Amino acid sequence: MTGLFDFWQYAFMQRAYLAGLVVAVLCPTIGIYLVLRRLSLIGEMFAHVSLAGVALGIFAGVYPLATALGISLGAAAALESLRRTYRVFTDLAIAIIISAGLSLAVVLIGLSRAFNIDLHAYLFGSVIAISARDLWLVAAVGLLVLGFALLFRKELFFIAFDEEAARSSGVAVDLVNLLFMAATALTISVSMRVVGILLVSSLITVPVAAALQVGRSFRSTALLAYVFAVLSVLCGLFVSYHANLAPGGSIVLTAVALFVLAAGYRKIFSRGGRLFAKGHLS
């Protein structure tokens, strides 16, 4: 007997779905603060740096996810030091690190003389490539990042809304920012296993952007972002299996479709734009 849900009998699909669900929860958890702080580009930065990490892993014959994790944490530190010590504007600092990551990746890929199947899976995501070891790493990072986001929820919210007010009222802003950067680096380097390097930052931003269209409080916006991300991953993996597509594309396309629906809903049911409004002058 064949059915639409036969794929569940394959261990690799079970792993893909489990890892996908963890990633679907992690991405908006980090994404909502990145988007609201207008730091979406940081997602792109860690993705490019992760590519260098993966290339290094493949080149040196080490577990690529481990090298990607390590190099991402290094990039988080580099960003902080560029901003603080050298007083480079944040967006410029991000652009410099993106360039460094991407060029290093190109060089390493050239040296290993192979644009091999492994690299392809990391670039576009893969449902068959997720090993038990990958799944364990995704789960461990998931616990760590979710734990952090839950414990520091009120601090993360306050800092995202008004960093200066948070600092002046005694919030340990520097500590929380440091941990948040590390959490972002971790999230992106494990999420790329499922969605692929090229599209991982989209899963960070697009479900949040969709939720912002319809959310009427921070709480509801966050909940909606989770719903949209989980829906995208479930649908995306399903389509990916049946149409034999790389999952990154189908997951993010689903997210974009949800965004369009949310934006349309908002256009019909409420007047005035919020996300894209210039901000009414007071």
Added chain:
Amino acid sequence: MSHPVLELDKITFYYGDRLVLDQVSLSVCSGDFLGIVGPNGSGKSTLLKIIAGLLKPAAGSVRIFGAARENSRRQTRIGYVAQNVTSFNHAFPATVGETVIAGLTGSLGLLRRPGQREKRLVEETLAGVGLADLRDRLVGELSGGQQQRVFIARALVAEPALLLLDEPTIGVDVDAKEKFYGLLAALRREHDLTLLMVSHDLGVVARLAQSIACLNSKLYFHGPPAEFWTEDVLCQAYGAAVRILHHGDH
């Protein structure tokens, strides 16, 4: 006998190599209402930021509640409302209630969640600033004056002993302004609140504050309002243009 809540000793501050504050010394007693005036660019906001712990002076010391600024663990007893507070990201999806309860983040400390007591505090504070009806509205969709009151509530909810307000009535209509000053008076009566308020409205400051500090990089005057209206103070700090204005007023 009232004791000093805030003591500034020879505060000097530079932005790059521009001298913004030049040896400013000032002391404020518990329960005082100090109005800070001075022309644009005279360093008023900079001074408040130093007191709030957001900027570090190049020289001089800040003592709050008798302890040095650097090792003061009592940060949470300071409430600060910035001058540009309403120029936040208006697309930020936060309700009035969510915004105000965030003001308790510092005083709760890491890992503690707001509970019943905190929720009640938020209700009371919102009622105090006249925003009880707007609790579930998005802050970005309120008027400028309403937003201003939300951010003042966010500072007040932590029950600060020292409240720093940087031009809190910008963009607030006349009626709401009077209400706001009434609120400040009530807060000072009910809690032992020490207040520092930067304002360009010399008349209001002179009417409401117990003392006035007139700043233009240096501290030109610090004393009761009655003494403030002497010409040389105004002229020195503001330049000659003020003399005409002042005379025109009377």
